[in-house]
Amino acid sequence: xxxxxxxxxxxxxxxxxxxxxxxxxxxxxxxxxxxxxxxxxxxxxxxxxxxxxxxxxxxxxxxxxxxxxxxxxxxxxxxxxxxxxxxxxxxxxxxxxxxxxxxxxxxxxxxxxxxxxxxxxxxxxxxxxxxxxxxxxxxxxxxxxxxxxxxxxxxxxxxxxx
Numbered sequence: 001x002x003x004x005x006x007x008x009x010x011x012x013x014x015x016x017x018x019x020x021x022x023x024x025x026x027x028x029x030x031x032x033x034x035x036x037x038x039x040x041x042x043x044x045x046x047x048x049x050x051x052x053x054x055x056x057x058x059x060x061x062x063x064x065x066x067x068x069x070x071x072x073x074x075x076x077x078x079x080x081x082x083x084x085x086x087x088x089x090x091x092x093x094x095x096x097x098x099x100x101x102x103x104x105x106x107x108x109x110x111x112x113x114x115x116x117x118x119x120x121x122x123x124x125x126x127x128x129x130x131x132x133x134x135x136x137x138x139x140x141x142x143x144x145x146x147x148x149x150x151x152x153x154x155x156x157x158x159x160x161x162x
Contacts, residue, residue: 051089
């Protein structure tokens with residue numbers, strides 16, 4: 001009888017844990033963490049020397065490596081097609097500027113409880129040398145892809161194009 005009881009307990013705890021796993025992926029806090037990190041990497045000029053390396057080896061796949069774990073395939077394809085954030089890195093490099101994103105704010109449009117969907121983002125990009133600040137705003141969407149949250153879209157509404 002003891003053995004049978006042990007099996008039942010094991011089964012119940014497995015079922016409970018399976019529940020935890022899927023809940024975690026659709027947790028709004030997880031979603032915000034992902035989007036914040038995504039925005040940081042996206043808007044940080046020459047993040048981990050990605051642009052410097054790109055100029056050297058022209059390896060676009062390597063340039064987008066940091067986003068691979070965080071974005072859906074469609075989102076990555078879209079970023080590559082529109083050369084985001086590559087074109088910003090290029091422009092900043094040409095102008096000798098380096099921006100660091102700070103104060104990232106995310107506001108959910110629509111159902112707060114459902115983590116998937118569209119968020120408005122706002123942030124300040126601070127120039128590393130001059131300390132000049134520029135405001136950036138746009139939209140970012142995330143989706144639940146088999147229990148893993150991924151950024152499915154990023155759209156920059158306003159970014160000064162000096």
